[in-house]
Amino acid sequence: MMNLPHFTIKNRFQKRPDLYQDILTPHILADVCQRITGEIEYTCTFDNSGYNKGRMAVLQYRGGVSYISFSDTESAGRNASMQSVPSALMSYYEEMRPQKQIYFYFLPSTGNHETSYFYFMYRLMLTAGVKFLNHNDFLTQPLHPFNSVEDVISARNINRERNQSNNSSYVTKSNNHVIQIFGKTYGANKYETTLFCIAFSQISTSKIELYQICEQDLKAIPQRCSNVINSLGNVKIIQTDLVMERNNFERNDSLRSPRYIYNLLARLGAKKCALCGCEIPEIIQGAHIWPVAAIKREAGITLEQKLKYATDGSNGIWLCENHHKMLDEDIITIDVSGNVRCRADMKGANKVFIDWSTTTKKLAPEIMTASFKTYLKKRYILSA
Ligand SMILES: [Zn+2]
Known part of the structure; x- marks a missing residue:
């Protein structure tokens, strides 16, 4: 026996x-x-x-x-x-x-x-x-099994299109070959993000960052999960809570907020430039519609409200580095109907380049929500 x-x-x-x-x-x-x-x-x-x-x-x-x-x-x-x-x-x-x-x-x-x-x-x-x-x-x-992180991201994205409400954690790539996982820390999500970390550590030697998006009074990922994740070797756990984000917001005009990226991923799906369709995640950024600096200057609202606007997934689109810069320099503008326009003084080869590279002439209807339009009005200081 x-x-x-x-x-x-x-x-x-x-x-x-x-x-x-x-x-x-x-x-x-x-x-x-x-x-x-x-x-x-x-x-x-x-x-x-x-x-x-x-x-x-x-x-x-x-x-x-x-x-x-x-x-x-x-x-x-x-x-x-x-x-x-x-x-x-x-x-x-x-x-x-x-x-x-x-x-x-x-x-x-x-x-x-x-x-x-x-x-x-x-x-x-x-x-x-x-x-x-x-x-x-x-x-x-x-x-x-998945062969690469890209494999996972595209499968996740297909799955997302079939059922919008399914996802609670998101995977993307950042510059310097860093893989980023964004997850909330409550309920089943904490285990799902742990599964992501373990799977990625098996197929990738890249640095992996796990951003824990903590709600106000909820604790971080359980000790048990973080012990296992730390033992994997190439995964770094980064906590982010509202206090940290508020401090960051007060110090910097160009907000690098994991919560904002999380909210954009939740609203828009995987990184893809809204103006040219570029999907190379390393060069796609979250672009504020109502800019952080302008939000900070806004009179008569509390710091908490400002932080909410600055991290709202409706206050942004994915843009490649080129289009982000063009938007910030007002070389390209977007009107409240979603029409993409080139600044009037752009002439000759520059105008040709912008027309050629900006394949989207009107933003997709799913981007043009009511709150997105409100942010557009704020950006271009239009009255409702
Ligand atoms: Zn682009």
């Missing part, structure tokens, strides 16, 4: 009355055991203390340890199903024994395992080093 594979499973759910032993039947455990060890015989301990974080079983055999994260049997929304995987991944990272593996196992369920969001997450898990035990029985399409 000593040599049989042995499962240890926390038996209780955090928020449900039923037990893991009701779901992880002998038939299922034998299948898991065989796929991992080749053995069908196993022993199992259901542990009734605490509750099961990570929807997970631990299997020990011949000095090795396997963490198995199970899919949700109640086909709940996207968050419930995917929340547990990063938690299991963290247990795996905290495991000190060198012979370790992490797996994902699909349980029978009535839900749809094959939404575009789920496929995105499976690929991210695979990239992070999670092995799938029985996906061929549940998925009709093949599963491939």
